[in-house]
Amino acid sequence: MQKKWADRALLAVFILMAVLLYRSTAGYPGIAQSTSAKYVRFLAVFIGVLCLAQLGFGLVRDHGRDILVLTGNRRRFLALLVGLGLFAIAFEPLGFYLSGAIFIPAIGWILGYRRPLVLGLTTAGVLGFVYAVFVQLLSVRLPGIEIF
Amino acid sequence: MFKASIFTSVALALGLASAPAALAGEYPDQPVTIIVPSKAGGSTDRTARLFTELAEKNYEGFEFVIQNVPGSGGQKGFEAIARADADGYTIGLNFTPQLVAHIVSGRAQYTLDSFHVMGNVAQDPGIVVVPADSPIKTMADLAAASGLTVAVNGIGSDDFLAAKQFESIAGVTFNLLPTKGSTEQKAAILGGHVDAAFMNLSQMIKQHKAGDARIIAMLTEERDANLPDMPTALEQGYDVQMRATRGFVAPAGIPDEIQSQLDTMLAEIMASDEFKANAAKGNIFLLPMSGPDYLAYLTDLQAQTQAVYDQAPW
Amino acid sequence: MEYLAIVFSPWALLTIFIGAFAGVAIGGMPGLTATMAVGLLVPFTYTMDPAMGLMLLGGIYAGAMYGGSIPAILLNTPGTPAAVATAIEGYPMSRAGRAPLALKTSVIASFAGGTFSVFILLLFAPFLARQALAFGPAETFLLALMGLAGIISIADENSSLLKALIAGVLGMIIAIIGTDDMSGSLRYTMGLVELYDGIDFMPALIGLFSMIQMLELAGQKSHEIDTSALEKEQKGEKLPRGIGKYMGLGAGTGTLIGILPGEGATIAAFISYNLSKRISKTKELFGKGNPEGIAAAEAGNNGCVGGSLVPTITLGIPGNSVAAALMGAFIIHGMIPGPDLFTEYADRTYPFIISLFVANGVFLAVGLFFAPYLARIALVPPAIMVPVVAAFAVLGSYALNNSVFDIYLMIAFALGGLVLKKLGYSLEALILGLILGPIAEGGFSQGMIIGKGSPWIFFDSNIAKVMWVIILALLVPPLYSYWKHVHKAGKAAG
Numbered sequence: 027m028q029k030k031w032a033d034r035a036l037l038a039v040f041i042l043m044a045v046l047l048y049r050s051t052a053g054y055p056g057i058a059q060s061t062s063a064k065y066v067r068f069l070a071v072f073i074g075v076l077c078l079a080q081l082g083f084g085l086v087r088d089h090g091r092d093i094l095v096l097t098g099n100r101r102r103f104l105a106l107l108v109g110l111g112l113f114a115i116a117f118e119p120l121g122f123y124l125s126g127a128i129f130i131p132a133i134g135w136i137l138g139y140r141r142p143l144v145l146g147l148t149t150a151g152v153l154g155f156v157y158a159v160f161v162q163l164l165s166v167r168l169p170g171i172e173i174f
Numbered sequence: 175m176f177k178a179s180i181f182t183s184v185a186l187a188l189g190l191a192s193a194p195a196a197l198a199g200e201y202p203d204q205p206v207t208i209i210v211p212s213k214a215g216g217s218t219d220r221t222a223r224l225f226t227e228l229a230e231k232n233y234e235g236f237e238f239v240i241q242n243v244p245g246s247g248g249q250k251g252f253e254a255i256a257r258a259d260a261d262g263y264t265i266g267l268n269f270t271p272q273l274v275a276h277i278v279s280g281r282a283q284y285t286l287d288s289f290h291v292m293g294n295v296a297q298d299p300g301i302v303v304v305p306a307d308s309p310i311k312t313m314a315d316l317a318a319a320s321g322l323t324v325a326v327n328g329i330g331s332d333d334f335l336a337a338k339q340f341e342s343i344a345g346v347t348f349n350l351l352p353t354k355g356s357t358e359q360k361a362a363i364l365g366g367h368v369d370a371a372f373m374n375l376s377q378m379i380k381q382h383k384a385g386d387a388r389i390i391a392m393l394t395e396e397r398d399a400n401l402p403d404m405p406t407a408l409e410q411g412y413d414v415q416m417r418a419t420r421g422f423v424a425p426a427g428i429p430d431e432i433q434s435q436l437d438t439m440l441a442e443i444m445a446s447d448e449f450k451a452n453a454a455k456g457n458i459f460l461l462p463m464s465g466p467d468y469l470a471y472l473t474d475l476q477a478q479t480q481a482v483y484d485q486a487p488w
Numbered sequence: 489m490e491y492l493a494i495v496f497s498p499w500a501l502l503t504i505f506i507g508a509f510a511g512v513a514i515g516g517m518p519g520l521t522a523t524m525a526v527g528l529l530v531p532f533t534y535t536m537d538p539a540m541g542l543m544l545l546g547g548i549y550a551g552a553m554y555g556g557s558i559p560a561i562l563l564n565t566p567g568t569p570a571a572v573a574t575a576i577e578g579y580p581m582s583r584a585g586r587a588p589l590a591l592k593t594s595v596i597a598s599f600a601g602g603t604f605s606v607f608i609l610l611l612f613a614p615f616l617a618r619q620a621l622a623f624g625p626a627e628t629f630l631l632a633l634m635g636l637a638g639i640i641s642i643a644d645e646n647s648s649l650l651k652a653l654i655a656g657v658l659g660m661i662i663a664i665i666g667t668d669d670m671s672g673s674l675r676y677t678m679g680l681v682e683l684y685d686g687i688d689f690m691p692a693l694i695g696l697f698s699m700i701q702m703l704e705l706a707g708q709k710s711h712e713i714d715t716s717a718l719e720k721e722q723k724g725e726k727l728p729r730g731i732g733k734y735m736g737l738g739a740g741t742g743t744l745i746g747i748l749p750g751e752g753a754t755i756a757a758f759i760s761y762n763l764s765k766r767i768s769k770t771k772e773l774f775g776k777g778n779p780e781g782i783a784a785a786e787a788g789n790n791g792c793v794g795g796s797l798v799p800t801i802t803l804g805i806p807g808n809s810v811a812a813a814l815m816g817a818f819i820i821h822g823m824i825p826g827p828d829l830f831t832e833y834a835d836r837t838y839p840f841i842i843s844l845f846v847a848n849g850v851f852l853a854v855g856l857f858f859a860p861y862l863a864r865i866a867l868v869p870p871a872i873m874v875p876v877v878a879a880f881a882v883l884g885s886y887a888l889n890n891s892v893f894d895i896y897l898m899i900a901f902a903l904g905g906l907v908l909k910k911l912g913y914s915l916e917a918l919i920l921g922l923i924l925g926p927i928a929e930g931g932f933s934q935g936m937i938i939g940k941g942s943p944w945i946f947f948d949s950n951i952a953k954v955m956w957v958i959i960l961a962l963l964v965p966p967l968y969s970y971w972k973h974v975h976k977a978g979k980a981a982g
Contacts, residue, residue: 096906099706110882113879114899134871214527380825455821457824
């Protein structure tokens, strides 16, 4: 997608959000009408006006043909994103240490690092450091394995 | 190959570590988790730690782990206690009136029946406080003045409920200022930005004694030992009573023999002199109540809160 | 003198050293904050000697405030929100191979700000705390506005002012999700209990800075990072002349703002940064790696350490969340804040304050000693850096509230933020709006109630009037120069 169109779509979404936000303040109960509702209405109007102005400027001035590029390497980018998602899902059932012990070397490998010893040592170092700081120093319980 | 072996060794190390320390046996064979529905270092957290300190010292085999689950006025923590396995390895603290306020406002997924109430430990009496140079000296003055700005610690808190009670008894309407936390209330009173505040004793007792602010009434049935000269609101003709309480609850359905072991331990620790001394040092006001008494208190409080909510929901 | 003897006993010195060192490490890790560390360690000090326990926590506080600047400079991943302004100047310096200078500036500025504020704490605490009480909700609202004026200083001639403002207001709108404090009703929470308390700014900070940085590193076309600039780094580059002025500015601003209620350090860093840009003779270098900006921002946020303790120990009104956690430590030892702390418990309070000087000295030494080694972190291959930082980002998001929801939130902020960033919206403005929005709303709503519905309360007191003058002084010149710039560009185009 071209950058300018992505920007325009985003601004349109913001303007729609501003309108909905403004209308929703009518439902604020009691005292909130004379306090928070005023604040929220101000924000809604302000962002609406700003977005309209930006949209207008963009339509008049922006004739660029730049394409919106989120990343230079889609495979690695998506791998990290999916990895993060899996890490989050596994966080409670598997616990931090086990999922971390998989996540760090796996992502390192996918990103093209090919020295297993360094990867292993790094992983062990990170997990050890977290154990020392969180469990020993701050006595936070992280989910997962009991003995930690 | 090498990578795989590192994986295995790491997994193995972690796996071995995870071998359950718990093989079937006498209760307790693993640490008991205490869920504290507020941040570490707060008064509820300190109440829990006062208990665990003595429980670990005096009761062989018991080990406790405190897990702080703060957020949403304690609701996250209360829900976590209600949902926990009823095996005696998870208990928690509650505090009022938030425990019942969440039920009344319809936000809680738990009810009082979700818990076995073990007993109350600590309290913090409600007070009414005004700035040091305020012309308001008694509750009658407070009722006579009009258009007062009065700070309460958030909607649905003990302060809020007490202010609402006073409004309906005295037939006044305050310009209520809800704050985020008692710190803002304290700043508003000391800086003279509000006319009065409904607060808790521990938050203002030092300022009152130093003459920086003036407490005008205790919201308890009898005078408080920490401030024996201070008349109650009841003595001044206004039946407004409010206190924050902090007690222990467990998820309902723990086997009786385990539950009674825990209940007895709590009662014995609360009765010990060492516990009382530690609490005094930590600025925690004790109010021991047995499980059934505390349950009756909670049920009663829920009905009162419901009455306020029906008049002015939040 | 006896207080000095307490502080300079070997055990006390070791305690302070451990505290400050751990503080630097904690502040330097994305997701670990001083608030969390102090809060969790308070119960631990229960069994310690009171003075020792307080020294440990004080050391952590001082160290963590500085530590946040290290990853901000080296990796563009500020460890605390107060270091966001530092990242704006520090990261470009790192990329140009000037990381050692940036780190040196940051540690010396932090030391200057921290030490100055502790002096003020030691000498004038009771007096200043009284003055600060005059500062009510209406003034708090104005203070938040002053901080938000920083959005305009983030937008440069080369980035769009409109887009920075949109991002800032968007942050403020995201911040209204949660419970409405005025009525107790829920706003836009979509039935999620996790959102009742609103969106915490730490997952947002981690997502918007640390995680985006890692996503961008992972998505780089070439994985051969360009180290030429780093290798020919200017060894022993001297601090620029005249930088002391900016440190002084930051130290004064930070201490003053620290004394006032609210999340002082972030506001202080941005206002100091903004002011330094106004008085600088090299305005055009701001945003491209100007050590003057680092000096002001770091002196500003460390100035809050001493400042925030002023109302905490004299009145029991903590200036920010770390001070609030620290107050818990005073209370468990029976030291209820108030005049007693300076009489009955003077043998603990004064050593605690004096120990903060030592803590500042410790992080100064640690920072100067390690700066050359730390600078080499930028040479670590991205394939190692990315998974490690990502793992810390996940852990940090979780650990704040023990909530997996916050991890998803962090990832969502990273993705959404990346799109915004690519379209030219300022993420610094977004996070500033997110942090200051609730402070502005609270001040506004409470002010309206106290003023019984009249907005005149925001202009009523003398403090308010002075603050309006400062706000205008911060807004008008940059808006004027921006207008001139646009006007000229319009003419050139037309």
